[in-house]
Amino acid sequence: MAELSLQQVDRIRKDLIRESINYSHLIHDLLDHICCDVEFEMDRGNSFEEAYTNIKKWMGKDRCRKIQEETLLLTSNTYRFMKTIMKFSGIISPALLGIAALFKIQHWAGAGIFMSLGFFLLAIFFLPSAIYVLYKENKGKRFFLYLFGLLSFLPLTAGVLFKVQHWPGAGLLITIGIGATVALFLPTLLYVKIKDSQRKDLNPVLTIGVVSGMVHILGLLFKIMHWPGATLMIFLGSTVFVLVFLPWYSFKVYKEKEYVTFEFIFLLVGVIWFILTSTLFNLNIS
Amino acid sequence: MISRELLKGTLKSIVMKLLAEHGRMYGYEITQKVEILSQGKIKLTYGALYPILHKLEKDGDVVTDSENINNRIRIYYKLTKKGMRTAEEKVNELQTFLETIGSIIQTKLAFRNG
Amino acid sequence: MKRLIYISGLICAMLLTIGTSFKIEHWPGAGILLTIAIIFFALFFVPAALMNNYNQEKKNAYLYISIFVTLLVSFSAALFKIQHWPGAGIVVIVALITPFVIFLPAYVVYFNKSPNKDITKFIAVMFLLVFVGVMDALLSVALR
Numbered sequence: 418m419a420e421l422s423l424q425q426v427d428r429i430r431k432d433l434i435r436e437s438i439n440y441s442h443l444i445h446d447l448l449d450h451i452c453c454d455v456e457f458e459m460d461r462g463n464s465f466e467e468a469y470t471n472i473k474k475w476m477g478k479d480r481c482r483k484i485q486e487e488t489l490l491l492t493s494n495t496y497r498f499m500k501t502i503m504k505f506s507g508i509i510s511p512a513l514l515g516i517a518a519l520f521k522i523q524h525w526a527g528a529g530i531f532m533s534l535g536f537f538l539l540a541i542f543f544l545p546s547a548i549y550v551l552y553k554e555n556k557g558k559r560f561f562l563y564l565f566g567l568l569s570f571l572p573l574t575a576g577v578l579f580k581v582q583h584w585p586g587a588g589l590l591i592t593i594g595i596g597a598t599v600a601l602f603l604p605t606l607l608y609v610k611i612k613d614s615q616r617k618d619l620n621p622v623l624t625i626g627v628v629s630g631m632v633h634i635l636g637l638l639f640k641i642m643h644w645p646g647a648t649l650m651i652f653l654g655s656t657v658f659v660l661v662f663l664p665w666y667s668f669k670v671y672k673e674k675e676y677v678t679f680e681f682i683f684l685l686v687g688v689i690w691f692i693l694t695s696t697l698f699n700l701n702i703s
Numbered sequence: 704m705i706s707r708e709l710l711k712g713t714l715k716s717i718v719m720k721l722l723a724e725h726g727r728m729y730g731y732e733i734t735q736k737v738e739i740l741s742q743g744k745i746k747l748t749y750g751a752l753y754p755i756l757h758k759l760e761k762d763g764d765v766v767t768d769s770e771n772i773n774n775r776i777r778i779y780y781k782l783t784k785k786g787m788r789t790a791e792e793k794v795n796e797l798q799t800f801l802e803t804i805g806s807i808i809q810t811k812l813a814f815r816n817g
Numbered sequence: 818m819k820r821l822i823y824i825s826g827l828i829c830a831m832l833l834t835i836g837t838s839f840k841i842e843h844w845p846g847a848g849i850l851l852t853i854a855i856i857f858f859a860l861f862f863v864p865a866a867l868m869n870n871y872n873q874e875k876k877n878a879y880l881y882i883s884i885f886v887t888l889l890v891s892f893s894a895a896l897f898k899i900q901h902w903p904g905a906g907i908v909v910i911v912a913l914i915t916p917f918v919i920f921l922p923a924y925v926v927y928f929n930k931s932p933n934k935d936i937t938k939f940i941a942v943m944f945l946l947v948f949v950g951v952m953d954a955l956l957s958v959a960l961r
């Protein structure tokens with residue numbers, strides 16, 4: 418009868434913690450059950466690595482998150498209700514806002530109605546239900562990451578759409594959005610990435626990346642508000658990000674998988690898009 | 704392999720019956736027992752078992768205690784008095800259900816052959 | 818091959834950053850740098866990187882194709898707009914619609930097929946699309 422060592426159990430435990438399994442004693446249930454399954458696989462002649470990989474493959478990606486979700490759905494009526502609201506408003510409001518943006522581009526009348534409806538749904542239905550659901554599913558730092566993400570993203574998008582509609586308050590919303598991004602979301606992102614990462618040597622790299630990103634985004638805010646120093650900040654932020662962080666990070670992360678990861682593609686595409694967009698902004702507002 | 708759909712409604716009753724008969728069990732043990740008793744036809748997945756166990760705990764039908772086993776914590780489930788009563792109800796309900804379905808299937812087949 | 822892809826991506830990003838700085842300062846050569854960077858990125862890095870990732874598991878080709886098409890169109894639009902090439906208006910409108918008409922359906926199909934459906938991720942992608950769409954809307958309105 419194979420028995421897992423403390424290190425092996427800890428390895429599995431860390432993976433479960435990374436998936437944010439924190440409802441009641443579910444993490445103990447799953448850890449024990451997975452360990453038993455791995456021990457069984459090892460009895461059939463596999464090494465720990467092989468056994469664990471087989472079990473993970475059989476379970477599928479994010480399986481434990483799904484189990485936590487199903488457990489929450491079954492045991493908590495409030496959660497079930499909130500999740501449904503979050504699902505519906507989370508799909509309908511972006512759709513409405515997307516339609517509003519389209520109408521605006523085409524100079525069709527009625528953009529305002531879609532926008533108001535979309536934001537109403539977002540603020541009254543989506544925001545509270547999403548916060549509740551996210552809190553139930555992830556206690557701790559993950560929750561704050563998502564919370565700050567929402568608090569940055571929503572005012573920012575609102576502000577941009579207000580600007581398009583020439584509604585009052587656009588500037589305030591954009592300032593709140595960017596402020597929240599720089600002061601709340603990005604630091605939390607850095608914190609979560611550092612805590613989650615198995616590689617200590619990435620910490621300085623990630624810090625430089627996030628800080629240069631902060632400077633760049635803050636620079637954009639300064640530009641919009643016509644405050645001095647904007648151009649320097651934008652230049653500094655983007656240069657350090659692309660010329661220092663990006664190569665350094667890529668070099669460190671390069672060996673981790675044999676293929677080009679989606680994460681890398683997403684990062685690079687995001688960076689290119691961001692630079693293009695902020696350049697177009699820059700050229701336009703000056 | 705028996706389909707998940709057929710199993711869904713009956714899983715709770717099956718789990719409760721096992722707990723009623725064997726007293727104190729942990730999750731892995733329950734899935735093993737089910738597999739053995741069904742001659743390998745029913746493999747309880749994590750996703751099916753734990754939501755049910757947690758729901759039973761929330762409803763007051765089971766209580767849990769824990770033990771340190773082999774570098775991790777093992778959670779044991781045990782029926783409460785209320786749980787015992789519920790288990791009896793559920794098993795009887797399942798029994799009646801199976802008999803009813805059984806007689807319908809029998810009748811239908813007889814009709815086709817006759 | 819993987820190394821080539823990584824390096825090409827990084828070089829494109831660097832060229833782009835330098836190019837945009839030149840553009841803002843109105844230094845000569847900005848246009849060439851930007852054009853090279855964007856074309857190389859859209860026509861080499863993106864398809865090569867996507868292809869490399871796809872070859873890992875060889876599943877969901879339609880999703881990769883939709884991503885490539887969307888990105889290609891979007892970057893073309895950005896390039897046309899920055900360089901003030903004729904026809905920019907049409908390309909921009911196509912670029913605004915493509916994410917919703919080509920990528921979104923592909924993503925919905927992919928989501929429905931995946932075994933462990935994470936609705937939170939789906940909503941996050943929706944919001945990302947909206948954000949990108951809204952930003953592009955603002956740009957096209959402002960640049961008119």
